[in-house]
Amino acid sequence: MKHRYLPMTEEDQKEMLAAIGVESADELFHDIPEQVRFRGDYKIKPAKSEPELLKELSAMAARNADAKSYTSFLGAGVYDHYMPVIVDHVLSRSEFYTAYTPYQPEISQGELQAIFEFQTMICELTGMDVANSSMYDGGTALAEAAMLSAGQTKRKKILISASVHPESRDVVKTYAKGQNVEIVEIPHKAGVTDLEQLESLLTEEAAGVIVQYPNFFGRIEPLKEIGELVHSHKAMFIVSSNPLSLGVLTPPGSLGADIVVGDAQPFGIPAAFGGPHCGYFAVKKKLMRKVPGRLVGQTVDEDGKRGFVLTLQAREQHIRRDKATSNICSNQALNALAASVAMTALGKKGVREMAVQNLQKANYTKKVLKEQGLEIVLDGPCFNEFVVKLPESFEKTNQKLLEKGIIGGFHLGNAYPELADHMLVAVTELRTKEEMDLFAREVGGQHE
Numbered sequence: 001m002k003h004r005y006l007p008m009t010e011e012d013q014k015e016m017l018a019a020i021g022v023e024s025a026d027e028l029f030h031d032i033p034e035q036v037r038f039r040g041d042y043k044i045k046p047a048k049s050e051p052e053l054l055k056e057l058s059a060m061a062a063r064n065a066d067a068k069s070y071t072s073f074l075g076a077g078v079y080d081h082y083m084p085v086i087v088d089h090v091l092s093r094s095e096f097y098t099a100y101t102p103y104q105p106e107i108s109q110g111e112l113q114a115i116f117e118f119q120t121m122i123c124e125l126t127g128m129d130v131a132n133s134s135m136y137d138g139g140t141a142l143a144e145a146a147m148l149s150a151g152q153t154k155r156k157k158i159l160i161s162a163s164v165h166p167e168s169r170d171v172v173k174t175y176a177k178g179q180n181v182e183i184v185e186i187p188h189k190a191g192v193t194d195l196e197q198l199e200s201l202l203t204e205e206a207a208g209v210i211v212q213y214p215n216f217f218g219r220i221e222p223l224k225e226i227g228e229l230v231h232s233h234k235a236m237f238i239v240s241s242n243p244l245s246l247g248v249l250t251p252p253g254s255l256g257a258d259i260v261v262g263d264a265q266p267f268g269i270p271a272a273f274g275g276p277h278c279g280y281f282a283v284k285k286k287l288m289r290k291v292p293g294r295l296v297g298q299t300v301d302e303d304g305k306r307g308f309v310l311t312l313q314a315r316e317q318h319i320r321r322d323k324a325t326s327n328i329c330s331n332q333a334l335n336a337l338a339a340s341v342a343m344t345a346l347g348k349k350g351v352r353e354m355a356v357q358n359l360q361k362a363n364y365t366k367k368v369l370k371e372q373g374l375e376i377v378l379d380g381p382c383f384n385e386f387v388v389k390l391p392e393s394f395e396k397t398n399q400k401l402l403e404k405g406i407i408g409g410f411h412l413g414n415a416y417p418e419l420a421d422h423m424l425v426a427v428t429e430l431r432t433k434e435e436m437d438l439f440a441r442e443v444g445g446q447h448e
Contacts (some may be wrong), residue, residue, distance in 0.1 A: 065407055067271060071435045073401075075385050075426020076216070076410035077138070077165050077263070078271045081244070082354065082430055084345035087268040087338050096337055105309045112308035115333060116296040118264075118280075118340040125246040125351075126260040127253025128282035133294040134336035138263030139168040141279030142210065142240050143175035144292045145259045149208030149236040150181050152290060157182045157205045161193040163215035164240060166415035172210070181207070191219040191378030191387070199229055208236040208259075213252060214245055217378050217424065218362070218385030227256025242266060243280065245383045247355030259283050268342025269335050278335035288312065357429035358384035365427045365436045372444025377422055384428055387412060390421045391445055397423070404442055406435075 013025075022028060029037070048056065072080040091097060095110060102108030102115075115133040122131035135141045146158045158176065160169055162185050169185070176183050184201055186209075187194045193211055202209070209230045211221050223239065230237040238259045239252040244266040246252075252260045264278040265271075283291055289312060297311035346354060362384045366376050375389040388409075390397050398408040413420035423443075427436065 065402060067407070070402075070405050070407045071431070071439070072407040073409050073425050073427065073431075073439055074407050075428075076424055077167070077265075078274055078277075079266055079384070079426060079428055080271060080430055081266050081428050083268050083270065084342055086345050087341045090341045091334060091338055097334060099333065102310065105307065109308060111333065112296050112310070114337045114340055115294070116298060116308050117344070118336040119296060121340060121343050122243070122264075122280045122282055125243050125251065126241065126257075126280075126282045127251030128257070128260050129253075129285040130288040130291065130295070131280055131282040132291050133296050134264070134332045135279035135281055135293050136332060137275060137277045137279045138240060138261065138265075139165070139171040139279075141261035141263075141281045142168050142238070143172045144281065145238045145261050146172050146208060146210060147175055147179055147181070148259065148287070148290050148292070149238060150179060152287070153207040153234070153236060155205055155207035155235075156180065157184060157203075158208050158210065159184050159186050159198065159201055159206055159235075160210040161186045161188060161198075161212065161215070161221075163188040163191065163193055163217060163219065163221070164210055164212040165216045168212075168240065188215075188217075191215070191217045191380060192221055193226060195222070195225060195229065198226065202229060202233045202235065204233065206233060206235040208238050210238045210240065212240045213249070214242060214383040214385070217387055218382035218426075219378065220249065220381045220383065223250075223252055223255035223257065231256065242383065244351070244355055244358065247351040247353075248359055249355075249383070253282075253284070258287065264336065264339035267339040267346075269338050276332060276335060278332040278339055354429050355383075358427065361429065361431055361436065362386060362425075362427040364433075365425065365431075365440065368437055368440040369443065372440050374440075374444055377419070385424055385426045387419070388423050388425055388443065390423055390443065392421075394421050394423060397443060401439070401442055404438065406439055406442065408443075 017024065067080045074080075096114070099108070099111045102111045105112060119131040119133060123129065135144065150156060150158065158172065158181055160172060160183060173183050186198050186201060189197075192215065198209065209226065211223070211226055213221050213223055215221055227237045236258045237256055238261070239257040241252055241260055241262045243262055243264055260282045262280055264280055269277055281291060281293065288295070294310055295312050296308055299307050299309055301307050343351060362382060366386055369388055370376060374391065377387045377389050379386070394411045394413065401408040409423040409425040412422040412424050
């Protein structure tokens with residue numbers, strides 16, 4: 001029998017008690033008054049043997065509808081993507097999964113280089129000059145970007161599009177409350193940021209404007225137009241972006257973004273019930289001393305050999321508290337490594353091909369849903385997500401899909417009351433034609 005954890009025998013217990021000079025475990029608690037001690041039996045099942053327990057827990061786990069045994073059309077920020085098998089192989093190496101903060105560069109070169117490569121690839125995807133060595137997730141990275149813009153411009157108002165992920169908007173609002181920063185939402189129009197409303201809300205008090213690209217509805221925002229509007233009022237332009245989409249979309253850095261953030265989850269990081277994931281944070285060179293978290297720089301040693309070090313450390317544990325840009329004291333190095341390995345395994349052509357498949361398959365699914373007589377709402381150019389109006393309630397539709405081994409999309413009514421019984425559908429490169437056709441038939445109510 002395999003024991004992952006060594007059990008304690010009765011002999012072990014006797015030896016331990018003897019070593020500390022007591023006769024029994026009860027004697028350890030002799031200072032606790034008798035009248036307050038619990039003498040009954042807990043209402044829990046009797047202990048089982050390890051094989052019996054594993055069998056019971058495995059049966060419970062099998063009741064979950066997971067993306068390995070079900071076909072998933074659920075996205076909304078966390079996606080079912082191809083993960084090269086080499087990702088787990090590299091992550092399982094003890095020198096990586098046990099590594100923490102690489103404060104001593106002379107013994108941390110592997111970890112530092114891995115993080116440096118992550119930063120480099122993020123810069124290439126986003127079109128920005130500098131990226132940090134990861135953050136907790138996309139939502140907190142976006143909130144840090146908002147606070148950076150307020151600090152940099154000395155202004156106290158942030159405009160955020162209603163087409164930004166609702167959970168990310170909530171995180172931004174939470175951060176802003178502590179900094180006394182006002183958050184104003186820009187309405188969306190037909191699924192993209194309403195430019196007329198943005199123009200009317202943009203005043204000299206605005207520190208920054210936040211949009212998502214592609215946005216929460218999967219639509220592609222007109223970044224160039226938004227950027228020009230934002231900069232005409234000397235505010236900062238912040239873009240939250242799915243990094244995979246940048247394999248096919250024009251990088252935000254080429255369209256006027258000052259800060260680009262997002263979550264690297266699409267690259268080699270499992271959905272894992274929503275985390276942990278890996279936020280990225282990229283800026284133009286003028287802002288590199290304001291970046292929260294860590295930066296890894298490339299240098300040479302006294303012999304001229306290439307080396308890597310933590311640089312421009314502006315966290316409160318490194319410099320005076322009042323001069324610090326952030327108190328972010330951990331990164332997601334292991335998940336950043338996963339993203340780096342996945343991007344390296346895919347290569348530039350592979351990332352582009354993966355992005356193109358997301359684009360094509362989402363549009364194919366839209367087409368077959370329309371053929372079933374369903375209405376695609378907020379329609380327009382999209383990446384791998386779109387909105388469909390359901391012919392019956394979301395609950396009924398989702399239950400019907402589950403019975404066919406399909407995990408349905410996100411119920412938009414949870415975040416946008418006006419879109420009750422509308423589903424946000426995510427279609428990634430893993431979906432097959434048969435799966436997309438079956439999904440369309442089931443949602444449309446036509447069965448074979």
